Structures are given as C-alpha cells and as structure tokens.
Amino acid sequence: MESYLTNILKQFEYYKSLGDNTFSQLTFEELQNEISKDANSISIIVKHMAGNMLSRWTNFLTEDGEKVWRQRDLEFEDSYPTIEELFSAWEKGWQCLFNAITSLTTEDLEKIIYIRNQGHTVTEAINRQLAHYAYHVGQIVFLGKVLKGKDWQSLSITKGQSKTYNKEKFSKEKGKRHFTDDL
Numbered sequence: 001m002e003s004y005l006t007n008i009l010k011q012f013e014y015y016k017s018l019g020d021n022t023f024s025q026l027t028f029e030e031l032q033n034e035i036s037k038d039a040n041s042i043s044i045i046v047k048h049m050a051g052n053m054l055s056r057w058t059n060f061l062t063e064d065g066e067k068v069w070r071q072r073d074l075e076f077e078d079s080y081p082t083i084e085e086l087f088s089a090w091e092k093g094w095q096c097l098f099n100a101i102t103s104l105t106t107e108d109l110e111k112i113i114y115i116r117n118q119g120h121t122v123t124e125a126i127n128r129q130l131a132h133y134a135y136h137v138g139q140i141v142f143l144g145k146v147l148k149g150k151d152w153q154s155l156s157i158t159k160g161q162s163k164t165y166n167k168e169k170f171s172k173e174k175g176k177r178h179f180t181d182d183l
Contacts, residue, residue: 001106007178008126009101014180015130015137016094019046021155022144023090028083030147041078042140046090048075049136053093056115056129057100061108065115065125101126 022042023031031042040048055070080086104122112119120128145152157165 010178043078050089050093051075057096060100
C-alpha cells in the first residue's frame with residue numbers, strides 16, 4: 001500500500017502539471033473565454049476545482065468532505081479579477097491536496113471518511129477525487145487546445161510521432177518506474 005500512496009501522489013502531480021502547462025500557453029483573456037453560451041471557461045473550471053479541493057482535503061480524515069462553508073454554486077461564476085488570483089487559487093487547492101496526501105499512512109487507507117454523509121474508505125475517496133480532477137483537467141487541456149489552434153504546444157505524444165516515441169521507450173531496459181518519471 002505504500003506504493004499506492006507514492007503512485008497516487010505522482011498521478012495528482014501529473015494532472016496538476018497538465019493544467020500548469022496549459023496555463024503557460026494562454027493569456028488571461030483566453031483563460032476567461034467561455035467558448036459558447038453556458039460553457040465553463042478554464043477560469044471557472046479552476047475556481048470549481050480549487051473550491052472542491054479545499055472542501056475535500058481540509059481536515060480530510062476528520063470532517064465531511066463537503067464543508068458547510070463551501071459555496072459550490074458560486075464556483076461557476078468567474079470572479080477572478082487578475083491572473084495572479086486565479087493561479088493563487090489553483091495553487092492553494094493543490095497545496096491543500098498535497099498536504100493531506102503526504103500526511104497519510106498506509107494504516108489510514110481503510111479508514112472511513114464521509115462526503116455528503118456517504119462513507120468511503122480513504123482509498124475510495126482518493127480515487128474518486130483523482131477521477132474528478134482528471135476529468136476537469138482534461139477539459140482545461142481541451143479548451144486550451146481549441147483556443148490556441150495551430151499554436152498549441154502538445155502536452156503528450158505529438159501527432160505523427162508515436163513510432164519515434166515508442167522507439168525511445170523500448171530502447172530502455174524493462175524496469176519498474178512511473179510513466180511521469182521521464183517528463
């Protein structure tokens with residue numbers, strides 16, 4: 001189970017990096033662009049993710065993951081006046097998550113925690129949040145790619161480069177490593 005904690009931390013770091021690498025390609029105006037009526041901008045998705053992270057990961061083992069102070073509906077209104085405030089919220093949410101994950105022990109993984117009074121093992125709650133954040137980071141990356149068009153810098157294997165990528169991977173000896181170790 002120790003490998004689970006190490007792996008899950010790397011997975012969360014990977015998804016954060018995808019967001020970070022998308023943001024680095026966009027202007028504040030692009031981050032706020034709602035590409036269609038009632039669509040969420042990247043800024044709104046960030047606000048929702050940060051709100052969710054702070055709610056879920058604050059006092060993770062001792063309080064319900066849906067905090068009474070959370071105002072989820074307001075997370076879907078873009079209210080960041082500056083790019084710095086947007087990035088600050090993003091970082092604050094992730095830091096809360098990383099602090100909670102790094103404080104866990106293998107003994108904690110089978111404990112029961114609650115989200116809206118629904119019991120989850122710690123492992124189940126972590127997996128739930130990983131899937132939720134991967135979903136939203138995928139939206140962020142997709143929107144970034146749509147907004148940048150031909151100027152988008154790929155965050156994965158570039159189209160047409162699979163053979164080259166695989167050749168480099170298969171040139172290494174087999175061994176246990178996380179896929180993000182080479183990023």
